[in-house]
Amino acid sequence: MDKMHVAMDESDNSLRALALGQHLARQLAVPLCVTSVVASEARVEPRRAALRSRLAEQQADDVDVEVAVHDSAKDYLGRLAGREEVGLCMMAHGRRPVPEMLIGSVTAGVVRRANRPVYLCGPRFDADSHREVKVLMVCVDGSKLSEAILPPAVALSKRLGARLQLLQVIDTSAAAAVPPDLEEGGHADVMESGYVHGLARRLRSEQGMEVDWEVLHGDPADSIVSYLADCQDTLLAMTTHGRSGLSQVVAGSVSHEVLHEARCPVAVLRPADIG
Secondary structure (H helix, E strand, C coil): CCEEEEECCCCCCHHHHHHHHHHHHHHHCCCEEEEEEECCHHHHHHHHHHHHHHHHHCCCCCCEEEEEECCCHHHHHHHHHCCCCEEEEEECCCCCCCHHHHHCHHHHHHHHHHCCCEEEECCCCCCCCCCCCCEEEEECCCCHHHHCCHHHHHHHHHHHCCEEEEEEEECHHHHHCCCHHHHHHHHHHHHHHHHHHHHHHHHHHHHCCCEEEEEEECCHHHHHHHHHCCCCCEEEEEECCCCCCCCCCCCCCCHHHHHHHCCCCEEEECCCCCC
16 A cells, blocks of 8 residues: 545534545655546536645645546445455544445545555544554454455554454354353363464464454354443454445445444455455
8 A cells, every 4th residue: 555545525523534544644654645526627617725734733734635527426436436456534424324335436436446454433433542453353244254354464563563353243142052062161162263263373473463352242243242342453454245225234234333333444445356
């Protein structure tokens, strides 16, 4: 990653993404650029002036501003986020109850198109509590979909000098299915932690890095949000199925709830080969 972009419009909400972009760019030691998309040439200079004014208010006059003309912000930003040398930060709306509006239709479209992690901050993002990334927490559940986030997460943790932590949630209904005789003597906990423990051991061997792990119990979204509540300087990374259509939960039933409630930034990846 050679450059961090922040997608902004003229709203107050997009300032959350600016704060996240500033923190990541500083820690990665890469340039920061504010990027905005307008529908016509006539809107370029007014948008540029408005963004310059917002940046001045935030004492960020030295940040570059790019205003692109394109008929689809989703397509333009999706292609931008898909470039290996680029990181893209975006805000996520907190609207309910329509799932796509929960993260914003543009944001959802960018995640679907990028096939690389997009760095998002939800409505409860607390920039003061997450000024840098000391812990990169990765959600895994044993599926190939969830593990698709591991290669970029490992690379990013090394680049940031952050501790990598694997996080697995055992759904309450799944935990209840463990036979009673296996629960005696803590055998159930051993079985449940076997996957994430083994994954951490494999990463330590292959990547030559320290990897922590944690197993939570309960509703996945609630458990993750509760676990993150007291965390500071943390980035959560997770995958999403990212299917389009309002009949589907656009960011996945877990990831969209986590994004809505979490105070930390969330890197969301929709893998290219999930169909």
